[in-house]
Amino acid sequence: MATTTLHDAHHDAHPTGVMRWLTSTNHKDIGTLYLWFSFIMFLFAGGLAMLIRAELFQPGLQFFQPNLFNQFTTMHGLIMIFGAIMPAFVGFANWQIPMMIGAPDMAFPRLNNWSFWLLPAAASLLLMSFLMPGGAAAGGWTMYPPLFIQGGMSYDMTIFAIHIMGLSSIIGSINIITTILNMRTPGMTMMKMPIFVWTWLITAFLLLSAMPVLASAVTMLLTDRHFGTYFFNAAGGGDPVMFQHIFWFFGHPEVYIMILPAFGILSSIIPTFSRKPLFGYDSMVYATAAIALLSFLVWAHHMFTVGMPAASQLFFMYATMLIAIPTGVKVFNWTATMWRGSITFETPMLFAIAVVCLFTIGGFSGLVLAIVPVDIQLQDTYYVVAHFHYVLFSGAAMSIMAGVYYWLPKWTGHMYDERLGKIHFWLTTIAFNVTFFPMHFIGLAGMPRRIPDYALQFAEFNMLQSIGSFVLGASQLLFLYTVIKCIRGGATAGDRPWEGADSLEWTLTSPPPYHSFQTAPAFK
Amino acid sequence: MPCNIRSALPTITISLSATSAYADFRFNLQPAVTPIATEIYDLHNLILLVCLAIFIVVFGVMFYALYKHRKSVGHSPAQFSHNTKLEVVWTIIPFFILVGMAYPTTQTILRMKTVENTDMSIKVTGRQWYWEYEYMDAGVNYVSNLATPRDQIDNKAAKTPHYLLEVDQPMVVPTGKKVRLLLTASDVIHSWWIPAFGVKQDAIPGFINEAWFQVDKPGIYRGQCAELCGVGHGFMPIVVEAKPQEEYDAWLKNQKAQLAATAEAATKDYTLDELKTRGETIFNSRCAACHQANGQGIPGVFPPLVGGAAFANQDTLKRLAERGFAKDGKIVLGPKDKHLDIVMHGIPGTAMQGLGAQMTDLEVAAVITYERNSWGNKTGDMLQPKEVAAVRKSKG
């Protein structure tokens, strides 16, 4: 690439210090900001999880009163979803999409800056709500009224935080959609885009469809709380169940918003380390689209116990079961990609394999939960907690870790410490399973979720889970250390540190120039 | 465990010894006692086995590839990336497996939803944080509170076997009868759940949901509220006692007699100490979850009942002030009739609900008397059940 080498000859000019980050419109800087923000939020919300597990270490109330405990569970959920997982994927989108499609930057760099800087504002609202009289919101991340209408000032702060984060997501999605549609290098047709780009295109579409729904749901909560409306208040003719319909109409696409980019990351990593092209590219794209479409038809499977007619239960059950088919196609495709490859087991690949296995367990427990009569038994128990942590921790969060290890050499120009990466992988995977696998059992045995204290027959498993969770939490500090170590130095990574990698970002230097692909690169 | 640690951490050792005594490593659903719960149990096993089989096949293939097709054993990569026939096959096969799962499930759902030919109806009302049962055909109603003493929860006493799963008055049903439940709630959403029955149904304010069960085996069955409903969510268990018909009839008769006795008790006059003693029990089971056993409340959330204690939530204070009732957060030191008004009718928009409908005149009188004469409140005020009855008559 003659242009890039020429370009490297002179230094990039951009503000330095704090102003660089505050005013940056560069997709790489903003990607970095997103990733660090999400990592800080991940550690904070993970800390809340540690406090939850400390209280649940034994039956009885040891450390926290129920009110504080409920604040922890609520904030753990909200911050992990809106502060950790989603921004992390947007961080990947910012870094990778322009480099993968051969674009110089995102389509709207200034909007990009705004969409990031809205997030710290929203996060500080959420964090400050802990200092309000009565503490943070304690009505669960699902914010069901009428309970959510009872709370104090911090509940309003939570609602505003969600508004701001929703606005950030909308701007971010528009940016991503226009970048992908309009800025692909000549020759890169839609069906030649890397799968990661495809999954983000569909994710951004889901975000645009779902976010106004969420915004309206929390707005109606707000007006019910303060302006005398009765959207959800039965006393005034409102309908508390309506909120659940609206919330989950947002909430179920939201689940896929958090997992589709993870599929994209896996579909980048697995072919690389199998040294083989991705099996079934087309069916991968169609499966992603099918999952996205179905996600709008299954929301009420979160509400099988609210008392809906048999016909509705059947419809939502069948639709939910159908999602198993495209999801299965993906797992089969990854397996076929590995089949007769030439596989090596660097840290990103280890994470990717673990994600495929553990996510599939989460998928199966999802299928079990789709079965209405079984769901009636398991709704709001620890089985559900196990299910969505298998999907969101070992699905989404571990994919993020896999992606970080995979692209760190490209981003920093240094190889990460492979030994530390592998230790982090094994600690995370084992501790994760120790923490969450027994939750299936206590859920089946009848332990409800969101309780600060529990009956004695659940004591052994809970203690085991707490021990596992402390190890899981501590091992993420090792992750932090490994990442910082890699940023500060390490073996030089070549332009293409993984021999099987073939998308456009690997044609750039490591680290890539501040302004990459100023002119569209050649694409075969 | 060494002695010094034991003495340093008495609470933890108490609960350790308590827990190990009732170890129960259960891996599957609780044993089913109703036909529906049995079907659910079997359905879950079936689906779990199918999933397990698929998991073993798929990951068998994957781990074979991971083992055999490693670079370190010198496997060179193939370059295929499509196989239409294979892709069609693995799209269609799961579809048929799913149809196979959906068929028995559909039948079970239809049976669950058939609430016909029931023998009796019980109206269940979820409240923050206890259940109220109303036997609609018999005219009996009562509330069912957590019976576990506060000391066990705070690790000050050893935990008994049914810790957190015990109530003062369980729901009682006859065996072999189809019981219809009508579920609703008065404040926020709760969910009535007995795992052994396969019944979990949300109790939603403003709505009435239906559920049914039929137990053939006499026994005591335990469950918990399954929908987050505030600070007491973990502390509102459900206990159902299934008795043979004759025992059930006897229980019902006894229950009616008790109701009559309560009505009579309300006409008597009581001394301050009598009222305080009764009031303490009621306060601890009904009020202490929020206002705490020491009357201090939880700053910012639940107002204190003690003069001079910490601030209350601004919203609450405002509402109290509107009713002429808050003086610097000193809530129960205002006029007696206002106090009665709040206990009877609650404060709209807060967790403080009207308790008038669920408490007898005597209970209301006792708890108010207790509040006005405890934790340093020394008003000497007394409220007789008759006065409550008079207010009830005039205001409803």
Add this chain to the structure above:
Amino acid sequence: MVDVSGSTSSVHYSITARPNCSLSPAGTLCAFCIIAFVTLAVALAFTLLGAWPILPFAGLELLILWFCFRHIWRHAHDYERLTIDDHKVIVEKHDPTCDSHVELNGYWAAVVLEFMPDGDCRRLALRSHGKEIEFGRLLNSEEKLDLGRVLQSRLGSYPTT
């Protein structure tokens, strides 16, 4: 994207710079319609159920989307063309707000290149009779430098400020 016709030495030389747009105006409209359809369908469905506050949010979102797409659409046909024909230099610019066509005399025109302190070529312009016409906003630093060299060889002096 840069199209060049004619070689550096030929009498007729033309260079056209366009932004890289992989989305056609029809495609833009299509993408907008799909998103608008889904968003409005959802919003209307909930409105009919009584949850009308979704409408303003859906509207706001579509408004932002509309402005973004309109921005793309309006700039899809932007181009800058520099033509050297014998002794004439023609600079044409086209964007939604202005359409300019300037002719300079090749004998008098001089190339002006401005650099950032770090060596990035910031601006390329042609100067003649005291007026300057900028060219190459759609080109990057290297392309401006390359074009500068070509123009220098064709147009005489090569002053740098």
